Amino acid sequence: MISSQQIKDYAYSLGFDACGICKAESVDVEEQQYFNEWIDNSFHADMDYMARNTDKRYDPTVLVENSRSIICVALNYYPQTIQDKEYPQFAYYAYGKDYHDVVRAKLQQLFGYIKSMEPSLEGRVFVDTAPVLERYWAAKAGLGFIGKNSLLIIPKKGSYFFLGELVINLDMEYDVPLNLSCGNCTRCIDTCPTKAIVKPKVVNAKRCISYQTIENKGEIDRRIIPMLNNRFYGCDICQQVCPWNRYARPHKTEEFNPSQAFLGLSYEKLENLTVEEYRQIFKGSAVKRAKYMGLKRNLYALKQNKE
Numbered sequence: 001m002i003s004s005q006q007i008k009d010y011a012y013s014l015g016f017d018a019c020g021i022c023k024a025e026s027v028d029v030e031e032q033q034y035f036n037e038w039i040d041n042s043f044h045a046d047m048d049y050m051a052r053n054t055d056k057r058y059d060p061t062v063l064v065e066n067s068r069s070i071i072c073v074a075l076n077y078y079p080q081t082i083q084d085k086e087y088p089q090f091a092y093y094a095y096g097k098d099y100h101d102v103v104r105a106k107l108q109q110l111f112g113y114i115k116s117m118e119p120s121l122e123g124r125v126f127v128d129t130a131p132v133l134e135r136y137w138a139a140k141a142g143l144g145f146i147g148k149n150s151l152l153i154i155p156k157k158g159s160y161f162f163l164g165e166l167v168i169n170l171d172m173e174y175d176v177p178l179n180l181s182c183g184n185c186t187r188c189i190d191t192c193p194t195k196a197i198v199k200p201k202v203v204n205a206k207r208c209i210s211y212q213t214i215e216n217k218g219e220i221d222r223r224i225i226p227m228l229n230n231r232f233y234g235c236d237i238c239q240q241v242c243p244w245n246r247y248a249r250p251h252k253t254e255e256f257n258p259s260q261a262f263l264g265l266s267y268e269k270l271e272n273l274t275v276e277e278y279r280q281i282f283k284g285s286a287v288k289r290a291k292y293m294g295l296k297r298n299l300y301a302l303k304q305n306k307e
């Protein structure tokens with residue numbers, strides 16, 4: 001039978017930066033309460049899908065029939081080259097190709113590898129697309145711990161990581177959660193320009209620049225506009241101030257490298273960006289989620305702060 005170590009070795013050979021395995025079982029009651037409270041407070045804003053499918057979200061064995069184990073992986077996206085600080089700022093995760101495609105392809109390769117050794121293998125790949133509590137499972141699988149900014153922090157590596165899961169029907173040897181925490185640090189809470197981190201690990205999406213500039217389909221909340229801090233698409237502030245990210249090192253995934261056209265997106269360039277140029281620059285990018293008009297909306301908001 002394939003061992004957990006063999007799976008991890010293969011995951012690392014595919015370029016993943018971390019891999020851990022935990023049992024597929026019901027989510028802890030405390031975590032369910034925390035998530036229920038987040039929904040009850042409407043901190044999910046208008047992302048209604050977050051409030052649906054709680055039976056599947058709280059139990060991967062309901063989500064994937066016959067599931068026994070969850071293989072959790074992390075892929076670094078910390079960039080080598082960053083935008084000119086004066087230009088409208090994109091979150092680092094959006095610099096290159098869509099992470100859904102890149103992480104999914106690698107997980108499918110991992111699935112193929114396990115299947116070649118275990119023909120009875122069944123399972124499903126998830127990359128931020130289904131009701132899966134990704135950070136919770138990654139912490140369960142010993143990849144890292146959840147910081148007060150609500151993100152997964154990998155010791156000696158930081159938090160600039162995409163997460164993915166492979167839920168399978170095999171019993172494996174399991175990892176254990178790390179006994180680590182933020183301690184007395186509150187930097188992310190103190191520095192968040194919109195005070196979106198209402199208490200440790202709880203982010204009110206309505207106040208969060210990431211939500212306002214990406215997921216939000218309407219107008220940007222006018223109370224948030226003066227606090228955008230030149231953030232045009234997403235926001236990394238609560239990661240940039242985190243001491244654990246002193247360990248961040250540039251990724252090695254070619255697909256995440258930004259194009260020259262992307263790096264040239266000044267205020268002026270974005271102002272004059274045609275639909276055709278938008279399509280070319282963001283072909284295969286997660287930025288397409290915001291649509292052309294969404295980017296124009298964001299630019300208009302940032303320009304109000306410059307006037």
Ligand code: SF4
Pocket residue numbers: 149191192193194195196197203207208209210235236237238239
């Ligand atoms: S992403 Fe930005 S706005 Fe959202 S919680 Fe972090 S610092 Fe605050």
Ligand code: SF4
Pocket residue numbers: 147148149150182185186187188189238241242243244
């Ligand atoms: S900035 Fe401090 S409190 Fe926030 S996630 Fe990092 S270590 Fe935790």
